[in-house]
Amino acid sequence: MSGALKSIVVETKIYEGQKPGTSGLRKAVKVFQQEHYTENFVQAILQATADRLKGSTLVVGGDGRYYGKEAVNKIIKIVAANGVDKLIIGQNGILSTPAVSAIIRKYKTLGGIVLTASHNPGGPDADFGIKFNCDNGGPAPDNVTNEIYEITRVLKNYKIVPELVVDIDKIQKTTLQVDGKDFTIEVIDSVQDYVELMKEIFDFSAIKNLLQGSADRAPFQVLINSLNGVTGPYVKKIFGEELGVASSSLVNATPLEDFGGLHPDPNLTYAADLVNAVKNGPYDFGAAFDGDGDRNMIIGEKAFFVTPSDSLAVLAANLEAIPYFQRTGVKGYARSMPTGAAVDRVAAKSGVEFFEVPTGWKYFGNLMDAGRLSLCGEESFGTGSDHIREKDGIWASLAWLSVIAKLGKSIEDILKDHWTTYGRNFFTRYDYENCDSEAANKVMAEVETKIEQKDFVGTKLTYENKVYIVKEADNYSYKDPVDESVTTKQGLRILFEDGSRVIFRLSGTGSSGATIRLYVDSYESDPSTFDKDAQEVLKPLVNVALVLSKLQEHTGRQAPTVIT
Template sequence: MSTTVVQTKIYDDQKPGTSGLRKSVKIFQQEHYTENFIQAILDALDDKLTGCTLVVGGDGRYYGKDAVSKIIKIAAANGVGKLIIGQNGILSTPAVSTIIRKYKTLGGIVLTASHNPGGPNADFGIKFNCENGGPAPDKVTNKIYDITKSLKFYKIASDINVDIEKIQSNNIKVDGRTFVVDIIDPVEDYVIFMKKIFDFDSIKKLLQGSAERPKFQILIDSLNGVTGPYVKRIFGVELGVDDASLIHSTPLEDFGGLHPDPNLTYAADLVNTVRNGTHDMGAAFDGDGDRNMIIGKKAFFVTPSDSLAVLAAHLRIIPYFQETGIKGYARSMPTGTAIDRVAKSVGAQCMEVPTGWKYFGNLMDIDRLSLCGEESFGTGSDHIREKDGIWACLAWLNIIAKLGKSIEDILKDHWIKYGRNFYTRYDYENCDATDANKVMAEVESKIQEASFISTKFDSGNKQYIVKYADNYSFKDPVDGSIATKQGLRILFEDGSRIIYRLSGTGSSGATIRLYVESYESDSSTFDKDAQVMLKPLVNIALELSKLQEYTGRNAPTVIT
């Protein structure tokens, strides 16, 4: 095979967001568009590129196989030595991180738009993960973007055709060099790793039941995303869960019309089935397998912030942490502060970082972090450098097996010991970008006023006094990089918080995220509905921002 140099045109909209470049499929299908971004990723690797090994895979969404084909041809032409590709282009995001780290590759190209819808008229995404297995930091994504702004050509070996449906190793001569393409079982390495981390014997006994304990019934919804094959192997084969309890477990290019975002709104089928049935636990995962939702019997909802705190409190139950110890905790800034209370009680550090998993990676790499999470249904540990939905589910099962209690009882015991952080997030999706910016400007102009501190807000029978407010920024303690404008924070004297952010994970328009949190130590409040408890603060947040006035939205798209 020989390479060709193709003259291209510059696209000025290829700046990666929080998790790579996400656009509609139709944008990626423009002439040269995908090729340009792939070439820019490879160019950003500089002198490490020649002869390197890269991992390639994604969530199976529409346009994924086309993108894999382009990556193979462009990588070959640019001197890459080897590609490790999941069969059919399938690799969950946690599996990509696992494989990068296991085989010590230079990094990986992940084809996903995560929890965004899929299909010809929906979304696609490409992101680069570095050699530590985690998402590229800002300095790398900025470099990629800078290259896209001046790119004049890309290299491609157009005649290469590899059958990615067959597990095989391909040796191809390209301009006299040997180029290797290994098509691998996408599940095997990940399953081997999970069996090293968790007590599978205890989990299997829990799920199968015994004379002493009835069968623990679980229902898992993969939302037709990438986790289907992993769920079938781990829960079906290894743990003996029946097929009927593993739903939507075939990856589909359009996710079968489902919105692959594991929350109470988009995983409503799972929630309703558990609410009306006998299942002890429900779990759902997003399109690329890095997010999770956990619910208990009768659809008892575990907020991601509470889930993180409970895992932190019981982390030593899991064999992996018995070996590695607990080095510290971390959460994204908007995530509820329940884990902070656990950290304080055990004398461990809990760091606050901006939204985006890449901010946890540096802390893990210097052994300062064992467990971390985001309120957007992302939980993970230092076993890899990505959040990991199936890992979170197995962690819960390992803890349940050891404690012998229901999910609801575990949560209630936790609240009795630490108090309850009532928490909610309102998402206003696909807002007009100009209107969304007006909302943020309205809040920022108010919190910058000197008189804002100590302002009293009355709502219902509650009064809140402002203690601190800012536009959150973060200086990385490891590399010294600074992230600014990460969200508008209002902190009150009683520990309550209101936070406003514009999300960077959508492909069009703007998503306003409103986070509201209130801490209660009075056990008589623990069983109350979070939306009722937080209504006074929500009203304050809406009035302060004029959100409804600027956007015309009378209600959020999603409440979690």
């Protein structure tokens, strides 16, 4: 490679369907491998920020999945040709999604390009994804993703420096001449900045004391499963080196391009190995994270499952256990619309401002930037705070350990005490994955047609001896209280007079086909119900939803792919 490099312009062809979803563009690897496909989308990202691009710094990294390194090398060449001053890259191309957000915020960069398909499987025959995070560290808002999409529809060429080659496996800083100006590539330690942030937020000594035990208290046994995703190096550093957890309790902690054949989605179905190990082993606490590290699952002794909705509510009720919130105060709580309403009750009791937003972490970001939100979560195993602008799996596990250390109780006892105070929101989600798109649309049309009928409110829907009276029904829309932007068609909601809810959504995070998500939420204040199995309690409402939507008739599916 010569000392002075020049960019060239490459004529391209337009690819249809490069529309980013709630978390970027996700497609099969083979789609991204098409000639010009990845280059087009990266060029569109850069053109969407063209007014601020020259002289800027960008962050690049991903979850280590197949095609990641190849994509990083393409991005380096394209970014260099588009007038960016500096690129910060995680070593080996590795950066968790929370780490990207932390690095953008710490170094005040223009934003970051994140290479991930999150919880989707990896490998040559699986999925890849690219998303853009803005200068606040959060996913690009709708106006930016819409602009990126519009550019992809008319893009005629892209700029690239074909001869630029850099070793991203080695921590180093390199400055090259590109088109007569300096271009710097800094390959950084993937975990250092993130670990420093966690140590500012949490009392690591209190957590370590819990984990190590004392003369009068046995060590608190944890099992952490990274599902061969990006969190492995972070887990080894934080739980292994900083907190003294034995390496035998940190499993699947090496990022693999195909996640070792695992489906890196931390739920009861895809993290069954963790569930069984905790159920049958000596563990007090289990945690699993997804491919890019922003999702989490928390379970207690004997695999006592904490629903994400309950996890958010319990943390909200116990934020004083975390030094960060002792310093900043608690500004507000929020959840995505489909998430169980448990945190609503904590907000009401504590007098803290509460928000309900559409699915997608970017909607929380506006509230955080305005200083109105401290803690938020989604039922899809995402929990986070205003320390960054992404959900954060490792943060959630450290938050739980902080609460346990302060209360000195088991996870199950903490949950039962919480329900005694606030009541219990039983919650479940049924996912029907890879449905025929036409059939999925028929399901949604079936529900929407019914809820639009003038006499639908007041309708009694029954299953066996259970009767639900419709109080309200709509296709959810959201007006942002900060910028007053309006987001429409975010899910079909049926709210009942007893506080129960049924919600239907088509997912925006799949790479093929359509995923129908059915969310069912039912509140109980009677303590005699608290120990019941959620599926048993929710069975009548689930059946009401299936009959109403004719889901089984339209899709031919007699059972969901995943129940959480």
